Amino acid sequence: MAYGSVIGVLLSYVLLYKYFAIFGAIFLAGIIVPIPASELLMAVGAFAGQGYMNFWLALAAGLAGNVLGDLVDFFLARRYGTAVLRKFRLDKRKFIGALEAEVRRDAPFMIFSTRIAGALGPAVNVFSGISGVSFKKFLFYDATGNLVDIGGLLLIGYAVGSYWESFSDVVGIIVAITVVAIVMFILWRISRRIIRRGSAAGDEAA
Template sequence: MTQSLGDSLLALLPDYGAPFLAAITLLSCLALPVPSSLVMMAAGGFAAAGDLSYTAVISAALLGAVAGDQLGFWLGRSGSDILKRMENRGGKQAHALARASHLTRQRGGVAVFLTRWLLSPLGPYVNFAAGAARMGWRGFSAASVAGESVWVVLYIGIGAGATQQLETLWPLISDASGILVTLAVAGLLALRLRHLLHAHKMEKGG
């Protein structure tokens, strides 16, 4: 199901462009199950092929991610029952929220920064936890923007590089698994992107 969703979102990207990418990154920062990193890498591939603008996709992805962080932070601070519902539901969400709360109390802004890109599965839950813990808004925002900038540039850059130079880039990505395990999908993404780009160009030509 996840793969099918990813394929559907990738197919929509060249037609809806930057606004669509902004919506995807925003939703991902609210703990909704959308493959935002995959879509960002795809956006980098389309930018490398000239179908999308680098400036547009980077700006849109960053704007959406920061807006999502802010929304999650204020939901946590507002006393919304979203946290209680997650805790009561149990399972993966409750576990992730507990880890995020602990990390936020221990590391503060550093936790916010690292969970934008290095520990990204915890990112949305850190947003909620930071708001609930009454972390200072300025500190949260600074760490959010810095971390999301790393995430956006990294994944869009990987998508662009994988599309242009797969044979050169893939061995380097494989050796970097200690930095980001999720980079292992870049090789498969590049192959899928080449097929998608070809199909898109055939449509435009037709």
Template sequence: MTDITGALLTALINHGQWLLGAVLFLAALGVPLPASVLLLAAGAFARQGVLDPLSAALTGSVAAVSGDLTSYALGRGLGTRLPDRWREGDTWRGAADMFGRWGVWAVLVTRFLLTPLALPVNLLAGSTRYPLARFLLPVVVGEIAWVLLFGGLGYAFAQSWERVSAWADDSAGLLLGAALVALGAWGLRRLQHRQGTAR
């Protein structure tokens, strides 16, 4: 456990759900904070009576969704400042088209399964002008699922939540690696297909 994680866990006991909300909000903006570990700890502390489970879950969900919406807005604002040659290029249009087709699933899965990719997905959604109405539903569903999943694991395994946290970190790394390999293979196949049709 790092020094910052230890300090945040102590602060979570002292400041409760407001500290949890602040960490989840900042983590959604890309600040490297141990959000999943804090959720597990919050679940364990709720089981021990330190936190109110319903208030902590509600605060965590609202904070995470707010952070996602803020990073989406940042992407939307930054996207308009990019040079026209970038925004009108094939790569940018391809990303926007792909996001138009798979955006809902990309947003949903990166909320609770492939969480390290959540910020890039938020920025891409905003910068490609993905409709806010379509972005919001998977964000809300995914963040609630994330809060309930990790908070619930902490609650269920309150006596050994640190071991569950280590397992979750390892699993997240493996899932992210597998997703990146799959994405690379898909991109390679698309490139080979385009080269084949161009001949």
């Protein structure tokens, strides 16, 4: 790994400033900044396994950072989301409307599952804010999803120790598989709804 790479610089900060650095990096990743959070958390798990850090404090720092980052997206979208959509005339786009409806209809699944599929997280945070998902519901599913995600990555790092780098590619592929599977599931649900609506319209016409 190149020392000047994003992950190299982040890891050196984690070794220097420990939990503050974990909180800061995961907070930025939670908002939308493209930080290799999975790799970082696996490394932190390995540091905890080697006794260089406390596992529970690392988990708490990561969880707090991610939840706060997600809440920033959620509240910004709730406050300014509709106005921004209107300004760029995105509110009339059917695709945006369908996504908004999907998030509103099945908020628990959408929020929980996209915590594990990191790349989709910020988008769902924004749509949750715009579509008026309640704060309590968002917080609950966001925190539980992040607990599973962050806890899982830390545990993998904890288990594989110094070899975490060799396993980070595998974890990256598993995360990509999860993202694709979730997108497929959402599309399948939308298509099922279209078919159902079509058959209901057919029945009415008959």
